[in-house]
Amino acid sequence: MNPTDGIFAGENPYEIARAWLAEATITEPNDPNAIALATADSAGLPDVRMVLLKAIEDDAFVFYTNHDSDKGRALAENPQAAFVLHWKTLRRQIRVRGHVAPETETASDAYFASRALESRIGAWASDQSRPLESRAVLMQRVEQLNARFGDAPPRPPHWGGYRIIPQSIEFWADGAHRLHDRFRWSRESALNPWVVQRLYP
Known part of the structure; x- marks a missing residue:
């Protein structure tokens, strides 16, 4: 039984999350889809950074990044993650914890093609998380890649999407x-039904 009502009401946590994000898109001045993404390496050392959530699907939350970045390497070692979406204007947040799997090549290609040309070139130019001698070096690489690819850069092999498949989703x-008010949706696996609990503040 789902004990929720009001803004928490619904039979599907992904639909609730999409509805909250839609509201935030109207009220938040910048990047309503920004999430603080936490990962941990094989030694268990955590790290966190802001990334943009690009899709709330019917079974996963999706973001895209450089696979060779710090977060990409951490996810290769330990494919689990957590994130929080926080909206000051709505005074709400969503917390998610779960396992991580690569997005399909087809979906990654489609999303990459939808990005602005400058962002597509930037994905090639940036050795994300690696030391950089100067901004001039980066901009020189951008110029070289513009000349190489023109207006049709393909998706780099080191760049693509990740799907966070949640074991818990908390609405606050x-x-x-x-x-x-806090409600947590949790389940042991994607084959199990969701269990909804109200939590103490």
Whole structure:
């Protein structure tokens, strides 16, 4: 039984998440889809950074990045992640924890092709997370790659998507006197039904 109502109501957590993000798209001044993504390496050392959530699908949350970046290497060693979406204007947040799998080549190609030309060139030019001698070196690489690819750069082999397949999704809304409302959807695997629980603030 789903004990939720109001802004928390629904039979599907992905639909609730999409509805909240749609509201935030109207109220947030910048990047309503920005998530603080946490990963951990094989030694368990955590790291966190902001990335852009690009899709809320019916079974996963999707983002794209350089596979050779710090986060890409951490996910190769330990394919689990967590993130939080936080919206100051709505005073709400969504927390997600789960396993991570690569996005399909087809989906990664399609999303890459939809990006601005400058961003596609940038994906080639940046050895993300590696030391950089100067900005001039980066801009020189951009010029060289513009000359090489023109207006049709293909997707780099080191760049693509990740799917976070959640084991838990928590919806949080600010309450007076710090008496917040929290509902957690959890399940052991994608084959199990969701269990919904109200949590203490």
